[in-house]
Amino acid sequence: MANARSDDIARQTPAPAVEEPPRKSDLTRQRILDAAARVFSERGYSGTRLTDIAARAGLQAGSLYYHFDSREKLIDEIMHLGTRRTHAAAVERLAALPPDASPLRRLETLIENHLLLGLEQSDYSSASIKLIWQVPADIRERQLVGQRAYGALWREELEKARAVGAIRPDLNLSTVRMMIAGALNWATDWYKPTGDSPTRLARDLVEMVLHGLARAPAREAGPDGGVADPPPATSRPRR
Amino acid sequence: MANARSDDIARQTPAPAVEEPPRKSDLTRQRILDAAARVFSERGYSGTRLTDIAARAGLQAGSLYYHFDSREKLIDEIMHLGTRRTHAAAVERLAALPPDASPLRRLETLIENHLLLGLEQSDYSSASIKLIWQVPADIRERQLVGQRAYGALWREELEKARAVGAIRPDLNLSTVRMMIAGALNWATDWYKPTGDSPTRLARDLVEMVLHGLARAPAREAGPDGGVADPPPATSRPRR
Numbered sequence: 463m464a465n466a467r468s469d470d471i472a473r474q475t476p477a478p479a480v481e482e483p484p485r486k487s488d489l490t491r492q493r494i495l496d497a498a499a500r501v502f503s504e505r506g507y508s509g510t511r512l513t514d515i516a517a518r519a520g521l522q523a524g525s526l527y528y529h530f531d532s533r534e535k536l537i538d539e540i541m542h543l544g545t546r547r548t549h550a551a552a553v554e555r556l557a558a559l560p561p562d563a564s565p566l567r568r569l570e571t572l573i574e575n576h577l578l579l580g581l582e583q584s585d586y587s588s589a590s591i592k593l594i595w596q597v598p599a600d601i602r603e604r605q606l607v608g609q610r611a612y613g614a615l616w617r618e619e620l621e622k623a624r625a626v627g628a629i630r631p632d633l634n635l636s637t638v639r640m641m642i643a644g645a646l647n648w649a650t651d652w653y654k655p656t657g658d659s660p661t662r663l664a665r666d667l668v669e670m671v672l673h674g675l676a677r678a679p680a681r682e683a684g685p686d687g688g689v690a691d692p693p694p695a696t697s698r699p700r701r
Numbered sequence: 702m703a704n705a706r707s708d709d710i711a712r713q714t715p716a717p718a719v720e721e722p723p724r725k726s727d728l729t730r731q732r733i734l735d736a737a738a739r740v741f742s743e744r745g746y747s748g749t750r751l752t753d754i755a756a757r758a759g760l761q762a763g764s765l766y767y768h769f770d771s772r773e774k775l776i777d778e779i780m781h782l783g784t785r786r787t788h789a790a791a792v793e794r795l796a797a798l799p800p801d802a803s804p805l806r807r808l809e810t811l812i813e814n815h816l817l818l819g820l821e822q823s824d825y826s827s828a829s830i831k832l833i834w835q836v837p838a839d840i841r842e843r844q845l846v847g848q849r850a851y852g853a854l855w856r857e858e859l860e861k862a863r864a865v866g867a868i869r870p871d872l873n874l875s876t877v878r879m880m881i882a883g884a885l886n887w888a889t890d891w892y893k894p895t896g897d898s899p900t901r902l903a904r905d906l907v908e909m910v911l912h913g914l915a916r917a918p919a920r921e922a923g924p925d926g927g928v929a930d931p932p933p934a935t936s937r938p939r940r
Contacts, residue, residue: 506835508747566915595831596745629914634897637905638914644887645880652879666876674913675868675877676805 491529493519495543498536499585507537507596537589537597541605544586548579549612556619565623566672572619573671574664576646581660587650613639642671730768732758734782737775738824746776746835776828776836780844783825787818788851795858804862805911811858812910813903815885820899826889852878881910 484492497519501510510533516526530536552575556568563571580587594602616639623629645667653663723731736758740749751772755765769775791814795807802810819826833841855878862868884906892902 508835569914592834596747596835627916630908630916633905633908633914634901637897637902638909640887640891641884641906641909644884646883648879648883648886658873658876662873663876666872667880669869669872670877670880670910670913672913672915674909674911675808675872676911677866677869 487529490521490525494521494526494529495536495540496585498530499540499583499589502537502540502593503585503589507533507593512536534598534601537593538601538604540586541590541594541597541601542608544583544590545605545608545612547583547586548576549608549615551575551579552612552615565619565626565628568619569623569629569672570668572616573642573646573668574661576643577649577664577667578660580646580650581653581663584650584653587647591647591650613643616643645671726768729760729764733760733765733768734775734779735824737769738779738822738828741776741779741832742824742828746772746832751775773837773840776832777840777843779825780829780833780836780840781847783822783829784844784847784851786822786825787815788847788854790814790818791851791854804858804865804867807858808862808868808911809907811855812881812885812907813900815882816888816903816906817899819885819889820892820902823889823892826886830886830889852882855882884910 494515498510498515501515501518505514512526512530512533513523515536516523519526530539552572555571555575559568559571590605594605617635620629620635620639624631624635649663653660658666733754737749737754740754740757744753749772751765751769752762754775755762758765769778791811794810794814798806798810829844833844856874859868859874859878863870863874888902892899897905
């Protein structure tokens, strides 16, 4: 079941231009999920009752039970949807790039997409991040399956970039991938709409990750001197 | 109370070379905290009972109650200790640097320290990260006070680095700080002792954050062209 899901993601193609109008029961289901994501995110797993979710969705409890008969099924679906949408959007955005887009442009696209989707569907992201350690272990395990499929896409892009010499050869790409994921996921927690726009956040993160904080060309080697191809030495301020 | 704590941190100085031997009751207290950090991290807030913690510490429940009479007090102390130790170690390590250490070396020190302390006291870090959204709101608020004091140290170092031109002027330093914190904190969750050493992880993160993933000098501007002082153009592979 969980494996079938991650396969779905890998095969996902952009939606056709003309869609069937959604059925009424699909709309209700979506309304329940949106309400549940918000309530879970506000009250935590053990603090949420199905009746709270029904009330938030403006439904009778019976109508909610028709779609989801337990908290487990709801949170499972919410966490799964968050990862699946982010993954599907990443695949679409990469496919929409010009065929000669550089590997760095492709990495930039992955970073932007993850941040923008995370903030856009913030109740889903926030519920996933806050509740991952509160839900039963079998739900957590199932989420990891979808997350690994999405992680494989990142790994592939990082490896392609390294293979053609676009990124440094001296860093562990698993570390890089997990560190970027941490930076991106945490943003859902601290981001405030009153501050910088999501696009500006994404630009700053892309710039830091791809090109570094240090002011070029006053590039300074780390303690291990692990910097590949340093630019010509120039005088730099010392303090 | 919470404010007094964050002031304590700011004034903290390295311990004197000769210390009083710890009292027996301090040792017991420490044993309880270590056991509690582990149990909270494994079972979550609502899944943990004081009797589980007493059993793990090899104590009678009465002895535990003598030191901590509620789960709230225990988790509050555990979260507080995690932040305080990391903050105090950062202050010490910065003070131990040569007076002419560059601003980038100081930022490197902050990153290394945060990662190493997080992994070293992993039960404390892990309990803090997993439980922050499970504990009562007043505990969460108190933790934020300590975290803000520690965040102020980071802000100060980043601003000093920018003031002397050691880091790029075009990035929002709050974004930078929160993104680095996310990358570091998340590592407590995914790190496996069977992989790279903590020192190697820290080196990779420092390299990525300060100098970027993109292979120098084939530096490539972002879509906004926001790269400061690019090195001389060279041919770079296009695919």
